[in-house]
Amino acid sequence: MEIMKKLFLTGIGLLFAVTLTFAQSAESQEEARKKASELTERLQLTPEQQGSVHEIILDGYKQKDALKADKTITEEVKKERLKEGTKHSHNRIKEILTPEQKDRFENWVKEHKAKHKDH
Structure with missing residues (x-):
């Protein structure tokens, strides 16, 4: 009976x-x-x-989700890794942009950072 209860609870948890x-x-x-x-x-x-930008952004969100779910690292380490991941994603995006698009992207990043800093 006890084993059934443990199996049931494990199944519910899963x-x-x-x-x-x-x-x-x-x-x-x-x-x-x-x-x-x-x-x-x-x-x-x-x-x-x-298509490339979407994949890069989606990959970044997946990494972010995995970091948030990781209970083995501290919040400080998570924040640092999130920053590194964002920087890496931005660099990957810049690699596929034209010089004109890169300037607009840099402006968007600055606006995005300012917007989220207010929150």
């Missing part, structure tokens, strides 16, 4: 974890889509650039 992961994933995909759409409009990205 189901909860999978549901939470799926919810984070769906939310991350939606956020990545919004940000890529904003950058497409702002930077006038080509269709090829759009």
